[in-house]
Amino acid sequence: MIEEPFATGSSIIHKIDPRVKVVCAVLLSTIVALSDNFVSIGSALVLSLILLFSARLNTGEVLSKLKIVWGFITVLWLFLPLTIPGETIYNIGCLEFSKQGLVLSALITLKSNIILLFFFTLVSTMNFITFGYVLSCFKIPSKLIYMLMLTYRYIFVIDKEYQKLLRAVKTRGFSPKTDTHTYKTYAYLIGMLFVKASLRANRVSNAMLCRGFKGKFYCLFEFNVSKKDYIFFGFISVYLIFFIYLEYCWEFIFWI
């Protein structure tokens, strides 16, 4: 059901400390999301491509993951130029394409792709368990991390239960259509999934209590920050300052 295509690898990016990567991913995506200046966003595009090449991710996989967003962006390109009022730059019959609409579509396209690229290179290059441990290093409530890890652990188990129920209805000749019977079947199936999950939860929590669980997961994986990580973090910090400089000082020149 779930694969982590970027999690394994031996590139420079894969070897950087996961905590550093997550911090950098959060900072970089935040500044790009808040920016609306083409110059600074252009520089972020360059950085995201540099990171992508140094992470040596499978290009086909990257494109197939980006396509999910492209579908939505195509809709924006179709609607925004027509619906946002502004200076008309082109018209076919009564359809008027506004400059503001086109600019906004281009901005959104760039921003969403860049943020996703940062995500692929900096967050997807670790497996989920490591990601959970990284979160436990920050000041995130331990209850939330406990829930996150437990949910992750049981998704696969519950998915197996779901597949089993689905096989059971299929062997009884169920074929999905647009009718009440189909919706009823799915609703009962989902209901049964909840019942099974709840029964399992009771067993799991009893078993955990028997083994002396105190409501905290202990991280067995030791993170250590090396010189390489400091260099990487230093590089990203310098870039962040450069980005803010571009954002505020270059806007005027660009629009002329």
Add this chain to the structure above:
Amino acid sequence: MHISEGILSAPVLLSGAVVSVVAVTVGLKKLDIDKIPQASILSAAFFVASLVHVPLGPSSVHLILNGIVGIILGWGAVPAIMIALVLQGVLFQFGGITTLGVNTVIMAVPAVISYYIFKPFIFKKNVISSSASFACGFFSVFLSGVLVALFLIMTEEGFVKIAYGVFLAHLPVMIIEGFVTMFCIGFLKKVNPELLPETTLCHDEILVNDKKGVLEGK
């Protein structure tokens, strides 16, 4: 129901983040530590159930189920939904670091509101209970749609038409969600009423009635 990254403006993203942090804190406070395995494994079940695609004419839609999540988990739905969003983002590489707050608000606020509105009707007579369950499923997706539209319009006034479009596209989902919620809550009432809220009271009543029945020789 998601808003992708790179669309919303800074004030909207920020307010979404603040509201979601507050809501998650309240949700975690209300969730007893002994109840966490229950909440987490149910949240895994919701994650799997929301991947179910039900047919709709020639295409298919996937369920959102925030109404049922709200009814079963109450305030616990907020952390559960946030976790489901993080898992979706990381496991399917959807991203969503900057929009996590906004998307949590979009999905979780309707869940909590429908918990408070529809909880009292779940164990009423069959007709009332079924219509309340239908309304719960319909209303929670409806409210999510309204919130999506609102956030889009708050970002950029030119988004009004797109916001309408997104909202209208979710109308069929609302109806399907209503039916699925109605059947599902009906099923849970028969099979495992302990999952639904305030059942301790009702359950005792059922037991008392049963005992009366036994004593009276029925």
